[in-house]
Amino acid sequence: MARSPFAIIAGLTLAALTLGPVAVVLIRAGGLSALAPGDWLALRFTVWQALLSAVLSVALAVPVARALVRQRFPGRAVLVTLMGAPFILPVIVAVMGLIAVFGRAGLVNDVLGGLGLPLVDIYGLHGVLLAHVFFNLPLAVRMLLTGWQAVPGERLRLATSLGLSRAALWRVIDGPVILRVAPGALVVIFVICLTSFAVALTLGGGPRATTVELAIYQAMRFDFDLGRAATLGLIQLALGLGAGILALKVTQTDGFGLGRDRALVRRDGAGWRRWTDGMWIALAGLFLLVPLGAVVLRGLQGLMLLRADTIVAAGHSVAVAGASTVLCMIWAVALANRRGELLALAAITVSPLVLGTGLFLMLRPFVNPFTMALPVTALVNALMGLPFALRIITPQAEALKTDYGRLRASLGLTGWAWLRLIWVPRLRRPLGFAAGLVAALAMGDLGVIALFADPDRATLPLQVYRLMGSYQMEAAAGAALLLLALSLGAFVMLDRGGRLAEA
Amino acid sequence: MLRLEELRIDMGGGTLDADLSFAPGRRVAVLGPSGAGKSTLLDVIAGFRTPISGRLAWGDRDLTQVPPQARPVSILFQDSNLFPHLDLARNLGLALRPDGRKPGAEEMPRIEGALARVGLEGLARRKPGTLSGGQQSRAALARVLLMARPVLLLDEPFAALGPGLKREMLTVVREVAETLGALTLMVTHDPNDARAFAQDVVLVTDGLVHPPVPVEPFFSVPSKAFREYLGELG
Incomplete structure (x- = not known):
């Protein structure tokens, strides 16, 4: 639907909704002098933690992915699928799980304390890194798996028939795969971690572990220093643009690693390597599954403690997720072509908190911005989900x-007939998958809502955060379990809907 | 008369020149090696591509800038002639109602009639996936009947069918073309198809669309270009 009036309107709205807030931030920014000394620390911390997160995630992903490539075992397919799950897992839920395992009173410290060893502290830089690795290790593993699957089977059979040694095999196959995928994976994860807000909000904080996004939030919420928030927004914008350009240069088209899992027979995983590979797979599996298991176990006890305000917040979240999904899918229908995809990618170089700040400044002369918390959250989440939705829908729309x-x-055929009779029915499957993804992302998002919300207008992720903040950990665990169920439920429902309708 | 006047077509790397005309109602085979531009020529006549220069006309009407749906042309492709998720009635209905509404009481008899003409009585509610390859081709031809346009283009639509079935389909095409009195251009790389179906043959080689030659002399007194094409085949 290139250049139909519908597509032009959609493109212009997208541009206005991202450039408008940015322009307002630019106008409002008071010059760099308005920065507090802590803000420079925040900038340094942001880049440093993103760098460490990326390096750690990719370095740990290499042995895990290689083990998954050369070993076959029951449950392997499930594990590979699970590697995609963190994408739709609400950050606050994962943080709850990590605290349950690595926190002060968590499993790890129970063991360490029992052995008389020094305890670990989850708050600060290493907590932030832990959470980022939790989210991005699976992403890196999936990207590497996709890379390995792209190796033609013939080349592997050739290597076997030549009787290549392990060292030679490494040099002709595994080494090149890692060298080809790793730079892209590093950059993608670096970019994701640059805009880290919810993780820094929950596990960081303080002058030594504050990201720029978090500093924007603090400038708005605690100091109500709009000028400084705008200046910080400018810095985050520059970071995002720089990282976006870097990402475009380095990453290949399979950047998000939503690959298939094709069988590939390898014979180099025999002998003691079975044990080391097994260890890597088990460690990765435990690292991902134990925190989730902890959330479920604790949450089941906490469900009894859910009060009316949590139920109301859950209702808000469902409404926000629904509105985000509808809005995002309308955009996606209009922009499902290569140009639209670029436009949407350009739009997310603007971080949610910058957008939020801009929208706050735009709304302030007209209404009390706090009353607009939920619509603004829905809008920003629709924008943030759009590149993912387009990445899923566009290839098949172009093929159609x-x-x-x-x-x-x-x-x-008229445009409407094409859309109604051909486009939507033929693309049910990717549309359902994309809608499920966007709904889950919106449901679990803890970003711009934190900037705007007052006590009456919390979403469920924010409610979990507030319960944690007031040390009602049981109730927080119950709310987190509810959030997990809603996110997964929304994803499964929409994704299934697309698949069933196709049959 | 379909006239191609000093057409020059961009082939991505080279060009294709065409300066010839076709009389209404003739059956023409378009022969030539793969990559010579046979399908490209059909795309230009159907309006999916614009020539670099020159003019395309049907009678007195200049078609060069006319969009595909407004041309007096219907076309069958190699595949994807039917939407797989719509039944035959809906698929054929699109020819009568481009706004995509359900065919009404007025249209249904016409659709069923067209299906009967190509030997698909009573299959209006079937989806293409439940039909054989030959039946799918017949259904697409039934839609050509409904569109009732005076020029019919066939872009190797039966390439995937076996020889017996292909001959059968060529007979159906011939009936459809005669019913409509349509000028029919069929792309093929098989000289036997041309012999079985066409009255005239157009050869596309070396960036040039040669003028039509009646089948008999085309094969009995082969031109130098055609001999080269056959030599290529082995």
Whole structure:
């Protein structure tokens, strides 16, 4: 649907909604002099933790991915699928799980304390790194798996028939795969961690572990220093643009690693390597599954403690997720082509907190911005979900155009008939998958809502955070379990909906 | 008369020149090696591509800038002629109602009639996936009947069918073309198809669309270009 009025309107709205807030931030920014000394520390911390997170995630992903490539075992497919799950896992839920395992009263410290060893502290830099690795290790593993699967089977059979040694195999196959995928993975994870807000909010904080996004939030919420928030927004914008340009240069098209899992027979995983590989797989599995298990176990006890305000917050979250999904899918329908995809990618170089700040400044002359918390959250989440939705829908939409575009033209089908009779029915599956992803992301998002919310307008992730903040850990665990169920439920429902309708 | 006047077509790397005309109602085979531009030529006539220069006309009407749906042309492709998730009635209905509404009481008899003409009585509610390859081709031809346009283009639509089935389909095409009195251009790389179906042959080689030659002399007194093409085949 290139250049239909619908697409043009959608593109212009997208541009206005991202550039508008940015322009307001630019106008409002009071010059760099308005920065507090702590803000420079925040900038340094942001870059440093993103760098460490990226390096750690990729370095740990290499042995895990290699083990998954060369070993076959029951449950392997499930584990590979689970590697995709953190993407739709609400950050606050994962943080709850990590605290249950690594926190002061967590499992790890129970063991260490029992052995008389020094306890670990989850708050600060290493907590932030832990959470970032938790989210991005699976992403890096999936990207590497995709890379390995791209190796033609013939080359592997050739290597076997030549009787290549392990060292030679490393040099001709595994080494090149890692060298090809790792730079892209590093950059993608670095970019993701640059805009880290919820993790820094819950596990960081203080002058030594504050990201720029978190500093924006603090400037707005605690100091109500709009000028400084705007200046910080400017810095975050520069970071995002720089990282976005870097990402475009380094990453290949399979950047998000939503790959298939094709069988690949390898014989180099025998002998003692079975044990080391097994160890890596077990460690990764435990690292990902134990925190989630802890959330479920504690949450089941906490469900009894859910009060009315948590239920109301859950209702808000469902409404926000629904509105975000509808809005995002309308955009996606209009912009599902290569140009639209670029536009959407450009739009997310603007971070949610910068957008939030800009929208706050835009709304302030007209309404009390706090009353707009939920609509603004829905809007920002729709924007943030759009590149992912387009990444899923566009390839198949383009294929549909290639297959049937000429038939459509020859019949003279109207745009509406094409959309209703052909486009939507043929793309049910990717549309359902994308809608599920966007709904889950929106449901679990703890970002711009924190900037705007007052006590009456919390979403469920924010409610979990507030319960944690007031040390009602049981109730927080119950609310986190509810949030997990809602996010997964929304994803499964929409994704299934697309698949069933196709059959 | 379909006239191609000094057409020059961009082939991505080279160009294709065409300066010839076709009389209404003729059956023409478009022969030539793969990559010579046979399908590209059909795309230009159907309006999916714009020539670099030159003019395309049907009678007195200049078609060069006319969009595909407004041309007096219907076309069958190699595949994807039917939408797989719509039944035959809906698929054929699109020819009558481009706004995509359900065919009404007025249209249904016409759709069923067209299906009967190509030997698909009573299959209006079937989806393409439940039909054989030959039946799918017949259904697409039934839609051509409904569109009732005076020029019919066939871009190797039966390439995937076996020889017996292909001959059968060529007979159906011939009936459809005669019913409509349509000028029919069929792309093929098989000289036997041309012999079985066409009255005239157009050869596309070396960046040039040669003018049509009646089938008999085309094969009995082969031109130098055609001999080269056959030599290529082995």
